[in-house]
Amino acid sequence: MKLRHLFAAALSTTVLGSGLASAQTVFTVSSWLPPTHTLSTVQKNWCDMLEKESAGRMKCNILPKSVAAPPGTFDAVRDGLADISYTVDGYTPGRFINTQVAEFPFLGDSSVATSVAYQRIYSKYFAPLGEHRGVKALAVFTHGPGIIFNSKKPVTSAADAAGLKFRIGGGNINELSKAMGWNTTLKPAPESFELLSTGVMDGTFFPDESVASFKLSMVKHATTFPGGLYNTSFVFMMNEGKYKGLSPQDKAVVDKLSGEVAARMFGEGWDKVDAASRDMQKSMGVARIAADKAFVKAVMDKQDYLETKWAAAAQVKGLKNPKGVLAEFRAEIAKVK
Template sequence: MTFRFAATAAFASTLLMGAAVQAQTVFTVSSWLPPTHTLSQAQKSWCDAVEKDSAGRLKCNILPKGVVAAPGTFDAVRDGLADISYTVDGYTPGRFINTQVAEFPFLGDSAVQTSVAYQRIYSKYFAPLGEHRGVKVLGVFTHGPGIIFNSKKPVTSAADASSLKFRIGGGNINELSKAMGWNTTLKAATESFELLSTGVMDGTFFPDESVASFKLNMIKHATTFPGGLYNTSFVFMMNPDKYKALSAQDKAVVDKLSGEYVARLFGAGWDKVDAASRDGAQKAQGVARIQADKAFIKAVADKQDYLETKWAASTMVKGLKDPKKVLAEFRAEIKNVK
C-alpha cells in the first residue's frame, strides 16, 4: 500500500509539474540593436517586470540578434517571426502619418517628457484610428532631442548643412531635410559607423546617446537646437495572436506594464545615456558643441510650418479631427509631464 501510494503521489506531482510548464508563456523577443544599447536594455527591463508581476508565468526568450533588419521589424512582429520588439515608424516611409507628430522640431529636451506626452496623445487620438493595425501596441516613445553631428566642420547655418552629406532615420526629418535642400540619405542607425568611417557620409542626425552607442569616434562637431532639430517616433509592440492567447490574468499583467509605463521606461533610459554620452564619449573625443542661432532656428521653423500644414491635411484623410489642435495639445502636454 505504501509503495502504491508513493507511486500515485509521484504521478500526481508529475502531472502538476507538467501543468505548471504548460501554463508558462515564453515570448520570443527580438532587438535589431546591440544588447548594450539603451533600447535593448529597456526591453529587457520590461521583460523582467513582466516575469516578476506574473509570478513567472510570463517569460522572455531574448534572441542574440534581430530576426530581421530594422525596417522589417513591424512586419516580423505582425507575422509572428518575433513576439515582441520595437521599431522606428519612419523606417518605412509613407506608412505611418499620424505618428509624425512626435518627430517635429523643438518639442523638448527630455525623452521622458516627450515620450509620456506622446503616449497620452497617442492613446487619446491615434490608437482609435488603428494606424498600427496588425500588432498589439504596448507603448510608444521618442528618443532625446535630435542633433546635427559631423566629422568635418561647425554647422552654423542651413547653408553649412547643405555642403555636407548626412545619414538620417526617416520620418519628418526626411521631409524637413528635403525642404531645407540638404543632402541626406535614409539609412538605419546600425549602418552609421560604416557610412561615416568610410567617408560615404560626413555626418548623421542623432540624439546624443548614439555617438557613444555606435562608437562614432570620427564625430567632431555638434549643432544643437532648443528642443531638438527633430525627434523619432518608436513603437513597442507584441504579436496580436500571442496576446490574445494569454489568460485574462496574464493580459492584465501586460496591460498594466503598457502605455505610460513603457514610455517612461524607454524615455528614462534614453535621457540617462544621452547625458552619459555628452559627458563621456563626446568630451573625450573633443566634440565641439554649438547651439543654432536665431537665424538658423528661423530657417528651420519656416520650412517646418509648411510641413505641419501638410501633415495636418494628411492626418485628416486618415480620420484625425482638428490635427492642429492635437499638435498644440501635444506641445502643452510635454510641458506638463513630471
C-alpha cells in the same frame, strides 16, 4: 501499500509540474540593436517586470540576433517571427502618418517628457484610428532631442549643412531635410559607423546617446537646437495573436506594464545614456555649438509648411483637428515631470 502511495504522489507531482510548464507563456523577443543599447536593456527590464508581475506565468526568450532588419521589424512582429520588439515608424516612409506628430522640431529636451506626452496623445487620439493595426502596440516613445553631428566642420547655418552629406533615420526629418535642400540619405541607425568611417557620409542626425552607442569616434562637431532639430517616433509592440491568446489575468498584467509605464521606462533609459554620451563627447573634444536665431528661424519657416501638410494627410487618415492635437501634445510635454 506505502510504495503504491509514493508512486501515485510522484506521478501526481509530475503531471502537476508539466501542467504548470505548459501553462507558462514564453515570448520570443527580438532587438536589432546591440544588447548593451538602451532600447535592448529597457526591453529586457520590461520582460523581467513581466515575469515578476505574472509570478512566472509569462517570461521572455530574448533572441541572440534580430529576426529582421530594422525596416522589416513591424511586419516580423505582425507575422509572428517574433512576439515582442520595437521599431522606428519612419523606417517605412509613408506608412505611418499620425505618428509623425512626435517627430517635429523643437518639441522638448527630455526623452521622458516627449515619450510620456506622446503616449498620452497616442492613447487618446491615435490608437482608436488603428494605424498600428496588425500588432498590439504596448507603448510609443521618442528618443532625446535630435542633433546635427559631423566629422568635417562647424554647422552654423542651413548653408553649412547643405555642403555635407548626412545619414538620417526617416520620418519628418526626411521631409524637412528635402525642404532645407540638404543632402541626406535614409539609413537605419546601426549602419552609421560604416557610413561615417568610410567617408560615404560626413555626418548623421542623431540624439546624443548614439555617438556613444555606435562608437562614432570620428564625430568632431555638434549643432544643437532648442527642443531638438527633430525627434523619432518608436513603437514597442507585441504580436496581436499572442496577446489575444493570453488569459484575462495575464492580459491585465501586460496592460498594467504598457502605456505610460513602458513609455517612461524607455524615456528614462534614453535620458540617462544621452547624459553619459555628452560627458564622453567632452573627452573626445567634440565642438558643440547651439544654433542661432537665424538658423532656428530657417528651420521653422520650412517646418510650418510641413506641419500644414501633415495636418492635411492626418485628416485623411481620420484624425480630427490635427493642428489642435499638435498643440495639445506640446502642452502635454510641458506638464510631464
